[in-house]
Amino acid sequence: MENSQILKRWAEYLRTVLNCSSVISDAAIDRFPHVDTNNDLDLPFSLTETIRAVQHISNGKALGSDPIPPDVYKHGCANFGIIINTAKMVVIHQPPTSAEYNAPRINDNGTEYKNVENFAYLGSTLEFNTRIDDEVAQRISLASYAFGQLQASMWNCHGFHLNTKL
Template sequence: MTHMLTDAFCDGSTGIDIKYRIDGEVFNLRRLQAKTKVKTYNIRDLLFADDCALSAGSEVELQNLMNKFSTACSNFDLMINTEKTEVMYQPAHGNVYKEPMIMINGTKLKAAHRFTYLGSTLSQNINIDDEVNSRISMASSSFGRLYANVWHRGGINLQTKLNVYRAAVLPVLLYASETWTIYTRHAKKLNHFHTNCLRKLLKIKRQDKIPDTTVLDRAGIPSINTILMKHQLRWAGHLVRMPDHRMPKILFYSEMSSGKRSRGGQKKRFKDTLKSSIKSFEIKIDSWEKAARDRTSWRSLLRKGAKSCEAARQAASVLRRQKRKASAHESQTVATISCPHCPRLFKARIGLTSHLRVH
């Protein structure tokens, strides 16, 4: 595959240009405004085993790449399966979607709004809603297949069942979550599935009115929020320790060479999610990269941060629950304000004021 791509793009065909600078802090974007230390990198083809993805900044450029790729395949006596080849157009925010017209030897390629690549669901709208739904569906299937042989089997103790859940269900649910850009709605949906599974293992019914914090504490498993943050920080540590020529590290320390963000509310980026996770784990923003270069100390730091983050999350959840109960109790307070002209009682003074108008 590598030799064929070299033959196809020997003239340096364009892809997507990014600019990067590995020295300095990843959250300091001003460093990319330097005129001498910034380097450029072109992302054109992504290879994994026998899978190949081509990327371009416009429809014309992508058609040019496909023409050269098709010619190179013919030179190596290879054939492109047009039924398995799909095209996805991801317009910038605010741009109108237009179905791309990409041809190979006179055959139009299917334009997909989403498709699965290396186990992950990529979406035309550039968010992970479809990926989260797909993960929950597959994890639910994995959980269901083990119901008769593991979850419902009496001869297996609870701790073994929880270990199987950690090994067989959670990895399916959180596959490739290290690179997700998480919104609150995603974490809530994943955590709802997570706690429902644990309730079934612990044989806790909704009628028991046991909160999720107690369920997680009994199972000895943290919430999905904490697990996601730990996964992303662990992956960030791998990126920091990678050799400088590796593409994942270059992408991590880069931004697009062209384009700009509009004013107002912005879509979250992976770096925004990562920065929030670092703060939640009580790690210093200005020194986290230095700490991540030592793998052993970084993993120890993540374990401590995960414990403190989960404890803070549970404490906040308990506080919110207490406030809800107090509010409900106040709304049921017995009426104590009486009318001076009749025996009627009122819970609030505004009710008495309205009532006095008739006297």
């Protein structure tokens, strides 16, 4: 299925969801007390909220891109109380397929980082000879399995229609 077809189906689905008539009468809505808009929503995030968000990103529990770009750590660690433990840092080198594996020597301020041939990251064990195609195929397989598990509960639910499932 092409991206344009998928987008059309999503647009159609959202139009039906967002444009459905309300079952609540205007008179009932008018009986609700008026509540002023919360102007605090425009305030900047507190230090505690920022630290919690960064911790969620670091733990892989937040939405969006992971890992955190090094520049964010470089400029923000001192401000948010984050300490990078260089003793835990390792280097994995992936040479081109035609090249021989020679472990690089990388150091920072006199600390030389340990070279490893594999490490676990977000539920996957990455090796120096792992190819991105293999990793993508594995993740697609896991996603396919997860969707298969939904068949009994979600896909057979009478409230969902084929055009909203795709």
